[in-house]
Amino acid sequence: MSQKDEVVPIWNSVTTTALTVNTAVEDAEKLPTPEGPTDSHVLSQVEQDEKGLIQKAGDTPDITDVGWNNPADHTEQLIAGLSNEDLWMLIRRFDKQVYNVKAVPEAPLQNLDLTRADDDEFSPDKLRATIERFYTTIFVKLTSFVKHIARLRSWKETRRTSVFCAVYSIAWLLDLLVPTFFAVLIALVVYPPCRAVMFPPAPIALVDKETGGVQKPKAGVLGSHDSVTGAPQNFKGEAAEQEASNLVAGVASVAVGSAAGKHDQGVPDDAPLEDTVPDATDLVSHTADAQSKAHGQVPSDHHDKTRQPMKKSVMDGANMLMQIIADITDSWEKIENALSPTRPFPRLTPRLRLAAVLVPACLLSACTPLYIFSKVAGLGVGFGFFGDPIIQRGLSILNRDFPHWQKIFELQKQRDSSLLRGIPTNAQLTLTLLRIGEANASPLPPPPTSRTEPPSRPASLNHEELTLGATSEEIHEAASAQPTHQQQGPQLSPETPPKKNFASRVIGFFRGTTATGVESKQAIDRMRAVVGSRHAKNRVGVLRPKGRTETPVGPVDFDARYKGAHGAVVIDSTQEPPVLYFTTDIPQGGDLYVGHRKKGSVLFSIPVTDIREMRKLGGMGWKGKLVVGWAIGGKEVVDGLLIKGKDPKQSYQLTAMGMRNQLFNRLIAIDGQVWASF
Template sequence: MSADEEANQNGSTSGQNTIASKLTDILPVPPNTQPVSEPEKRETANSLTEEPTLSHALATDDHEEKGLAQQEHDEEVIDLGWNEKKEEISGPLVGGLGNEDLWLLVRRFNKQVYHVKEVPTTVPGDLDLNIADEEEFSPDKLRANVERLYMTVVVGLLAAVKHIARLRSWRETRRTASFCAVYFLAWALDLVVPTLTLTLITLIVYPRSRDILFPPAPLALVDSKTGGIQKPKAGVLGSTESSTGAPQNYKGEAVEQEASNFFNGITSIVVTSATGKNPQAAPSTESGSPDDAVPDPTSVTVAAAEAKDVAAGGKASPKHDKTKVPVETAMWTKMRPIMHGVADVSDTWERFANALSPTPPFPRDIYRLRLASLILPLFLISLFVTSYMFMKGVTFGVGFGFFGDPIISRGLKWLNHTFPNWQKLLELRNTILKGVPTNAQLTLTLLRIGEANKAPIPPPPSTSEPPPEKPTEITDNELRATGAEPPLNATDEEIQQAMEHDPRTAHETGGSDIDAAKGSKHGKKGSKIIGFFKGTTKGAVKTAIGTDHARAKVGSHHAKNRLGAVPRSDDSRISGPVDFQGRYKGQKGHVYITTKSTIPAVSFSTDSTIEKIGSVEREDLHPLWTIAINDIAELKKVGGYGWKAKIVVGWSMGREVADGLEITDRLGNVRRVTALPMRDELFNRLVAIGGQKWEAW
């Protein structure tokens, strides 16, 4: 008997008793009605094997295609290359997924997920790590969400725009002619809507059709106006998935750097606007002028804006400006829902992308069939509905929505009274996109695969060397045309010339006014002043770090938490996957995870011999504290310094600050480990190793 037949006979729930697909998996119905029928019911699991969600079930399933992290082994915890270079890892860590793609997901997961809490109730869509409705706001998290929006939505929309430009340009004549002929034939037969819906169904169900109808091309190589070939904005085609074509050491780094600079560019424009920077209206200067003696005021925001108002004859005192406090309060109050909205847009985009192109171990066909089943009725209806009937229906709906408030409000009141939380059942993640992960949920599932097989996923490798300024290798997977036409209607020589490095291209702008506004010239004396302040700040920082040691000895709690936050060398990075160097209340030691014992736990010990623990359980370490893995209720990344001090340390000393991690158990006891060079890696192990259902805060 096949797995599908057995699942249908037993009536088991997907993600709980079996991974086999059923009819209910394909239909867009909620996996269960518990959020409405029993919203307060609590369900907790003590291990991955209890499979409280689809993510846990997939992690513990026996996969057909296996990578290094899914192989059987005799060791308690196997090290798959936590401190090795990527070239020294022989095969894929997870079956069906390249290591570069895996590390890309983990790298972005580290930037996105800061704080998680255990969820005892049913999670929507049978997947945990959803964003909490009352998610905490912070400027750093807002930045992460905007960068994520760029990497998903903005880059995706830009790719769509360039595909349309290619199609409209008639450069790939046969493909455009085919599209044109089919469209006008459908128009002549009044079958435009059926043709479009049938094409959409084909693109969803048959992935190969996407490359046939829309052949790939490097994003930076396509001109969005002409649809032809162009020189990448970076001056060289060093990456194929980024909008600038910038070189990269690892897959996805160029897009991540673009996202960071996208946010920096927005803030830079806002700052220069707030400070009233107008280089075109400024008088010409010469060496020794006041402009040459001071740094660019756009390095500060509020203070510079107030200084600009004073220079223009305004009043700097808050007593004269009664709008400042309420406007600032309103702006900051609205930041959390704005940030949450940005995250929701990115989540939905990622879910649709993962539904159309699933990543193992998630099912390959279920989500595509579900999306196609929703469009199929539209295709059938469009064969019989005339344009007159369609417009009649639309205008009736507009009128009912405008004038039908008495009926609509009473209906909503009845629903809220009869079925509380009914909205949760209709959410996309609970119906059309149920079981479809965001990239964060996908990454968590991949991390759980490693933990389920006692083979933790190694962290993404890093390098201090800049990427080479040379073109990347292009194959048919990155640049292709439909049929025998040349890609982008360009010769091999034209493509090669566009790919070659040209250092001038990256600095080209739209005119002299943009050059003047974009430039931030400090002047010789201004640069000396900045260098002077940097030197004095570095001395002050070193003094403060030394003072912390003295204050910690006399019992200062805050000083103890700051000890070791600025590591003296990078040797402390070499640790994991079992033990992680850190401090607890200022004491040097190691956090270590034991899974061989009856109750897996995380502990902290100051025993110096812990470095030899390896994968063997040690009973003589005498930990200062121990928390059972199943008792962890909350994990929160915390800074080694405050955000202002962290910026000053990074600017003046050019050193990375080692941050910390707060671990809270179900009784409310909080353990704060500081000076953790591998904070993200420890967080990832703890968040993936147990049976908890998490919610992102």
């Protein structure tokens, strides 16, 4: 019997086994009885065996405040099975990632909403957010993996490296390297405890990627375990997020627009300073023109016909890069959430699905000689190199007969995909957690904010559990903060102010002049708003002193302005469906009913069910924020929110909202809309 005759029945039995396992997986954990347009709506209503503070509060029908003013004081878990720090990290990154959503009529093929729309518009700020998300989601994990490999190769952890070396040697002698590789993957997928045994965790910044030993973190102190630099942080994940932000800010001319925050969320049409402040993204081209003038040449802006085409090519390439990075990050997050699911999503089914694919691959690799693999690989390389006429002909036929055939290979857009169906990205997971809070009438509180500098002290470290091949003294010395040495030379006393040179005086003069101009612009806007200017009304109150808190601050009423009028935007959940309205008569004592407000105080109201689009808006536009951040140190820009309903006339722009993200999160989770992200 030939090798081909031997392989065919084996392959048939393998595929039959895979189909059987997959069918068993589908029946293992079916969706519960509640109904909804997507799995996220359904799972948010499922009764859990273990309950956190949010689920326990759902026993009462009234809206429960579970600590909106002091979320960091909670010691009890808000969501069962998820630490509060992990929950806050998810919400904090959700606020940065999602800022423009629209309701769509049908659920996506994967039956989870908040998917990215195909016509997603490009902007430098969106590229910035995508790169930061890629860094915190993938790059940090890849860095940890590289340092794990360095630890294994260093032989500093002798026992663990010896076991890996022995297994590899035996598999090599028996020609079972590929099956062994798949077997290890199956073990890591199916049995999570073996992950910590094979790859014991260690702070990323504490491991030297060259030697695999202990190193001094780049930040000078081990203030965090999950960041590349080890910088201190007040809350989990903040150090990695700051690293990502600094990475984008350090990119040169291609990322100037991203570093400056251009198209920050959404720029209002009437944003001040947009027309008067020069565009920072033109800095590079203007500098090149100045260089040409200095050499007696004609600036490119006057005659160069390549500038706009090349600029368009760069923007198109950046848009494509953004889409690719977003797709890779989405897939990575889905795989992570499949390997380590978070309730209420099924915990066993995703791992069994992955195992149903890996087991047949392991069996097939064990039964197939290496000679066949090498021949197939050689045939593929040769066909890809020399078979272009056949490939192009086949692609033209597919494009003609099946215009959308590429969608078949996008697993995230297949209804019957056995691997990714029902597995959320982090944004979809966060939306489901927000819906759990709404389903239990206890909205999730906002994550605590870092108003103070994180302390420069080592994070808690259990030296006994670290297997880095170093003593506890060496680990403690590397993790501790570097001592501050006195600098050589004369030292200025705290009372002696530093001397200012001519350049610093000039810069200070212009900073003061700019600050005065901004303040004058705000005063003029207030006067113009009094006499009825629509644009001026939308700019009143967008600049306020830092650290000042407004009242009310949620969870049912939020301080805001509408057409310049100060008041509160209120969610009245006593009605069916719930109603969102703005009133200048701020509710007192918990009376939220819209009918109890003073006559003429309600400027608009809209059922939450009728909301079709929500878009976060920057308070002063990206240029205005640059000016305020440079010239006015004691004030901050307060952003707004644009809400649109079914009727084109239902368009309401809320401004000066310190709790804008919290209102957005409540509205996106409170009802049954199916959202798409733009």
